[in-house]
Amino acid sequence: MKASTQWIKELLPSLKANPAAIERRLTAAGLEVEGVEREADAFVGVVVGEVKEVSPHPGADQLKITKVYDGENEHQVVCGAPNVEVGQKVPFATLGAKLPNGMEIGRRTIRGVESFGMLCSAEELGLPKDVDGLMILKANTKPGKPIAEVLGKKDVLFELSVTPNRPDVLSHFGLARELAALFELEAPQVSVKLKEGKKAAKQLAQVEIQDPLRCPKYAARVITGVKVGPSPDWVKARLLSVGQRSISNVVDATNLVLMELGHPLHAFDLGRLAGQKVVIRTASVGEKIGLLDGTSRDLSADDLVIADAEKPVALAGIMGGANSEVHEGTTQLLLESAYFEAASVRRSAKRHGLHTEASHRFERGADFSMVEQALDRVAALIVELAGGQVEKGRLLAGQQEEKPKIVGVRPERATALIGRPIGKKEVKDALTALGLVAVKPPAKKKGTPNLGKEALWFRVPSHRVDLVAEVDLIEEVARLAGYDQIPTAMPPGARAVWTKGKELNAEQALRHHLAGEGFLETIALAFHSEAEAEVFGLELPRAVRLANPLGEETRLMRMSLLPALVKAARLNQDHLPSLVDLRLFELGRTFRWAEGQTAGLPEESLRLGVLWRGARQPTGWSNKAVGVDAYDLKGLLEGVLSAFGIGEVRYEAHEAPHLHPSSGTRLVLGGVVLGSFGQLHPRVAERLGLEGPPVWVADLEVSALEKARGARPQFQPLAKFPPAQRDLSFFLDRHHLAEQVVAAIRAASANDALESVKIFDVYEGQGVPVGKKSMAVSLVFRAKERTLTDAEVEGAQRSIVAALKDQLGAEVRMA
C-alpha cells in the first residue's frame, strides 16, 4: 500500500517524528516500508524561472527564443508554448533535471538554435492540466526557488508491505492509529460533522439483508440534489499521490474515504435502482451482471450480490454494476457502507478473477464498527465536493454491534514464550496503547480457555481482526517493545544423538562420488511436457498432472530424470558446437501414481540420472580422443556400487524405449531392479536434435541402492603364502557371456583355493573361427595355510579346462 506521511500527520497532528524516524519505527513494528518516495525528487532541477526576453525563432514560426533568469544567471531557452510572455514566472527545468514523465533535460540544438533547459507545462510536471501551454506561476514567486517548494510538494510516500493479517493498517487512519501506539501518542478519532436534511431517508429507499451470515451488517444513506462533475485539484492531487486516478467528485469521495479510513464504500445512482431498494442476497444461477470494468459476468449461487427489486446491481464487496453507476446526470445517491464476510468475498473474487481495493480489504477482514463512521464521512465529503443534501437518518439492516471479542493473556506465559521478563504492567500498557480495553475475567464457559487467576483479560477492538488468542496478544506486547529487546540465548542442550536420514546420506555420497569422477551436477525443473514424456516412452497414464500448469513445459511432474539431462546435452551442443564431451548428473525425485491409485500421495522416487558422451578422458597433446562406450559407463556404475559395498549385481539385457537395443541393460540385485543404463536410442537422440557421438545414460534408484548397501567390510588377515598365477586362453561361441565363463570356472574350482578370475582379453576377427570369440583369463590360486604345490595348481587348472569344454564347448589354446 502507498501511504502519504502528510496525510497521516493531518490525521495525527501530534506526530512530530520525521519520515525517516516513522519509517524505522514502522519497519521495527512489522509494517515493512519497502520503498520511500519523496515528492520533491520528481522535481529535482526544476526551479522558478523569470522570462526576461522573448524573440522569434529564425527557423520556425511556432518556436520562440527566450532568455530565462534562474535567480543567478540568464539562459537561452527555445520554447514552443503559445502563451510565453516577458515577465512571466514559469517552471524552468535546468540542465540535468529529470521530469516526472522520465524526460531528461540536456543541452539541445533546436532548428539551429541552442537551448539550455526547458520551460514546462503543468502536464510535463505530472500535475493536472490547467491552461494550454506553460504553467504560469504567481507573479511574486522568487526566481530560482525550487518548484517543489512553490507547489508545496514536500510529501514523503511509503510503499508499505502489509501482511495479510493486518487489514486495519490498510488506510491512513489505520496507520495513524498504529503510529499513535508506537510513538506513545493519544489515539486519533474519526470525527464527522454531518448536517442532515428533513426528509427521512427511509421514505426514499429501503435496504434488506437476505443472507445475514455473509452480510451481517449493511448501512446506507441517501443524498439528493448532487451535481456530478470533476473533483477539485486537491482531491485529484491527493488521489494521484497514492496512485489513484480521479473519476468524478462522487466516486473520488468514496475512494478518498476508502484510502483515509480503510472501509470500502459504494455510491449507487438511486434513480437507477428499481423499486428504490437494495437487497443483499446470493445470486440465482443464470443471473448476469455487467460490472464497472466493462465485463459481463455469469453469476453462481455462491456469489453474494447487491440487487435492486429486479436485478443484481453490484458484486458484493468487490465491484459495482454498470447498470447503477453514478454518471453525469445522477442527482440522487444511495451510499453503501457494509460488512461482508471475508471468505464469501474471497470466493467470489477468486471465481471471477477480480482483485479490487474493496475485495482486498474485505477478504482480509473489515472493521465492523467503522461501517457507520465511514458512511457519515463519505456523505459529508460528497456534499462538500458535489453539493446536495444528506437526508435524515441511516438505513440500517443486520446487527448493529459485533459480539465483543474477549481474549486473556498470562504474563508468565508471555515471559516463557518471549524469553524476557514481561510483567502485568507492560502487558496492560502495551495492549491499552493498541486500543484494547481491560475487562473483568469472563464467566467460565465452554470454549473459553482456562488461563487461571493471573491472566489479564481484554476486549479487542473491532479493527484488530487478527487478535483472537493469547499468543496474538503476546506478540503485540513483544512487537511494541521491539524484537531487539529480546535477549539472544541458546536453547537447553541436546538430549540425544541425532543422525542424518539414510536416504540423505546416500544422496550426499553419490553426489560427491560423481563429482569426483568428473561429472557436473545439474538441477532441472522437475516437470515434463507431454511430448517429452512421449519421446522417452514414459507411462503417461500414470503421470502426475498439474491442474494449472504455466505452459506446455510444466504439464507433468517428471517421471524420469533423463529427458532433462538429454535436453541439457542438446542445449550445450547449441552453445558450444565443438563441445560434445559432456558428463552430467542429477539427483532428484520422480513422480507417478501407482497403478489404479485413487487416494493418498503419488509415489516419489529419489533417483540418480547420469549422462555421458564424448571422450573417455580429456584429450590433449599427448592422448587422442577415445570415445566413451558401454564399458566406461558400466565401470562408472560399478564404482558407484562398490562405494555402497554392493557386490553381486546381475546385468540383464533390458528393453526400454529410450535405450539402444545393443546395450540397454538393467542392474538387478536379488530380484530388485536398481536401475538401468545404455546408449540413448538413436531415434530419441534424433528427435531431440542431438548430433555427434552417442549419448550414454544411466538411471539408478537411490533408495534401492541404500537398501542394498552391503555390510561394513570386515578385516581379513593378509595372505602369508605366495600366489600361483596361470593364464588360460580359449575359443568359444560368441553368444556365451562372460558371466557364464566366470561361473563355470568358479564352480569347477570350488575347493581349490582359486582366489580370483580376471578376464584380460576378448577378441573376435582375424585368426578366430567365424561365430567364435577368443577369450583369455588370468587365474590366481592361493591356499591360506601353505604354499600350493605345482601338482595341486595343475590339477585345479585341469578341472577348470574340462569344465569350460564340457559346459561351454571352449577349446583351450594355451595354458
Add this chain to the structure above:
Amino acid sequence: MSTEVESAQKAPTPEVLAEVEREHEEELVTAGDNLEALNRMRSQFFGPKGRITSLLRSVGQLPAEQRREAGARTNQLKQTLEAKLVVRINALESVEKEKELRRSRLDLTLPGRLAHPRGALHPVNRVIEEMVDILTRMGFELATGPEVELDWYNFEALNFPKDHPARDMQDTFFIASPDGKGTLEHVLRTHTSPVQTRELERRGAPLRIIAPGRVYRCDSDATHSPMFHQIEGLWVDEGVSMAHLKGVLTSFINALFGERGVRFRPSFFPFVEPGVEVDVGCVFCGGTGCRVCKHTGWMEILGAGMVHPKVLENCKVDPERYTGFAFGLGIDRVAMQRWGIDDLAHLFRSDVRFLSQL
C-alpha cells in the same frame, strides 16, 4: 714405454719414490679436469704395467732385510696417490652423469594429462550441505517430506484456512486427478513447512528437525522460478522461547555469512506467532546501503517465528506444555549471492559453461 722399463730396474728407494710422487703431482696438474687424461694417468701409475705396480714388483728383487721396509713405503705411497686420483675421477664422473640426466629435461609447461575433467557439485547443493552441516552440529536432525503434498499439510495444518488471503502469499500449483477430470486436494508443496506438520504429527515433541528441498510456486519471471529450494527448521521442546529463536538463528547466520549483524523484525506467517523476519547486514555494501539492499543496509534472509499453538494442536502436540520455533529460508538466493550469479535461471538450465565455473 722407456720409463716403465727404466723404473722396473730401479729399486724403490726413498729417492726414487719421492721422484715418482713429484711426477704424479705434476701430471695431476697437467691433466686438470680432463677425465680421459686422468684415466690414462691411472693406468700409467697403477695399471698392471704402471710405475708404482712395477716398483712394488721390484721389491722382491731387494735383499731380504730391505724388502719389508721398502714394501711398506711403496704401498703407502700407492694408496695415497691412488686415492687422490680416484677422488678427482669420481667427482668428475658424477658431474658427467648429472649432465647426462639433465639432457632428458621435459617440457613441463605442456598441460598435464587428466584422468577425468573436474566435476562439480551444484551451487545450490553446496549451500544446502553447508547449512545442513552447521545445523546438524547445532543438534538438528535431517528430515524429508513429499513434494506432491496434501493441502492439509501444506496449508490447513499450518493455519492457512481455506479462503484466506494468506494463501495468496504463495501461488500454488494444483494437481489434476489422474483421470484429468478434476482437481485433487493435492498441491506441489509451496514451501518446506509441511515437513514440520508431518514430522510433528508422526513423531510428536520434543523435535528438532531441518528439511531442505525443492518447492514450487506457480510463478515464472526474471526473479522467480516455478521451482526453487528452501530449508526449514523446527525446534519444539519444553521451555523454548523467542530468545532461543534469536540465539539459534544468530549463530546459524553468523556461521553462514560471517558476523555482519543480524536484525529481527516483526512479520506475519500464519503458522507462527509471534512472526519474525530476519535480516542480515548487506553482504554487498557491508551495511552502508547499496542498490541490492535498496539502501537499507540489510538483506532479508529468512522468515521465522514461534510455532503457532494451533499448528501444535493440529499435530496433536500440547501447546501448553511445548513451545518451539520454526524458520525457513530460500537457498537459491544465498547461492546466487555467494558466487555472484546475476540470474536465477542459470541455476536450473544445466549449461556447462555455468556449471563448470563454480
